[in-house]
Amino acid sequence: MDKPVLTKEERKAKREARRQKQRENNVLRASKMHKLRLTADATAPTKKQAAKTTTYHIGCSGWFYWHWRNAFYPEGLATKDWFAHYAKAFKTVEINASFYSWPTEATVKTWLKQAGRKKFVYTVKACELITHTKKFKGTKELVKDFGYIATILGDRMGCFLYQAPPSYHYSPARLKTIVSQLQNGQRNVIEFRHASWWNEKVYKALKEADLIFCSCSAPRLPDELVKTADDIYIRFHGKKAWYRHDYTQDELSEWAERIKNAKAKTIWIYFNNDFGGNAISNAKALVCLLKIKP
Template sequence: MLSSQYAGNVSRWSEVAGLTNVERETADPQPPVTTAEELEARKARRAERRQKQREANDLRAAKMHDHRMAAERTGLPETPPGKGKVHVGCSGWYYWHWNGRFYPADLPRNQWFPHYRERFRTVELNAPFYSWPTVAAVKTWLRQADDGFVYTVKVCELITHIKRFEGTDELVRDFGYIADLLGAHMGCFLFQLPPSVRYSPETLDSILHQLDPRRRNVVEFRHKSWWDDTVFKKFEAAGAIFCSTSGPRLPDQLVKTADDVYVRFHGTKQWYRHDYSDEELSDWVDRIKASGAKRVWAYFNNDRDANAIKNAETLSRLFKAQKVMR
């Protein structure tokens, strides 16, 4: 049984370009639910689709492994630094409840990403968390990105939630092949751990040992036990980025463990629905400016009521006004 928070995440994922029919059906905007029976039927269909996705992930990972091994014979580059020092965007871009709010009601869905791209120069892709991307899907991302657009990619749950970093060294390297395909359009890899994973020295060492230092790796924890100086120091030694998380019941703290800082805005008291005030965002800008970071990655996951859009635009404006890292 999925927790209510995790089940909510399942219904919120985005990016449909290059996905299979099963994934596209899951991501497609749905009409409002009007009865309890319709709600239960939709939950059942979603659970069935999720199971199919999970069953397919092992096969997709194996195929990407083959691609990576073939590419390694010619040598793999490090993830390039990317253009720009301030990257602000949203966690996903394909949400049915943005239709008529952010996307014009008459705008075809195949034009949604170009519309998003006009307003933001980066996006955090959430769909790969649920379904391991194919090489064809990654090439689709490449085609739809113009010069200077950067993707951050959320790592598949096969690594972080199903296997929980146990025996996943090879899988982490295979997923990292996405960076080689994206090249200059690659931002960060986001590894999100479930709230049930609490701090232990063994778990920390296992995670950091498996991260590829050639990549820009971000780890997001959902349990407060990870906010600890011992953890921060080990992240610094590994060159990994500790994700600063604005979320309910988590420390309200900017953590800098590398040249880059990474912040995810979920909401302060309620997941995904909070509308950040200018004062709240100004406080984050002040912290980031004082941190001495060379680059900042900030993504808004409070997609309900399209708050993510206006909050991301406000944060970008505040960064420019204070000339942060320009």
């Protein structure tokens, strides 16, 4: 029997119901991870390790995209083998699913298992419960609880990415709130989606707190590299269109020069322009421009 065809409004309502269920589950999952953190032997957060030489981590924002089938993943390759194929090309990935759904302990252990013995590092996007629902207000414990992921991942842990909402404009009070919530000794990155945050007061506060400002290549945001810590972090969303832009060689060359001139100890770069597999080809092209050995 054929499934009934839903109207646009019905699809939207179904999607919103699913998202609301996710938000409710996030509270429950956060509570479970809180208990895990408190009962674990290693209760202290995993501290970030300073790099002795310049280290590059370049990959994509996510790796499981159906539209990468036959574009990046060979025809006939089972989905269970997609990560292994991705890990042959890149040694890091930015987990975005964790924004919508707070990861369980079992999920994080699955990340460990699928990496196997490969030299592979995960960057994890913080759950929207912290950044969008509570907007960093009274989230110190939640930040610590989400940070327990680093305890599980150990040396496979990269950064925690905290993305603020586009409607979240700069104010001194909001800046103070963010800094007070995220100072926990881990490698924390803040991505702003409103141009008002590109200002010297923000840079100064983040430098003093050793927090990483996320530089963005995205429509209507300043196209520049900002360094507030020993590490730099860049997300490529698309210069002219979100998620769809295919970066030219000249555009990537310009960023390569910025990256070299920043003289950072550790560089984290993730391409989020997944449409048409652009993220894959652009990430590989930047690796070549930076002359990074595989």
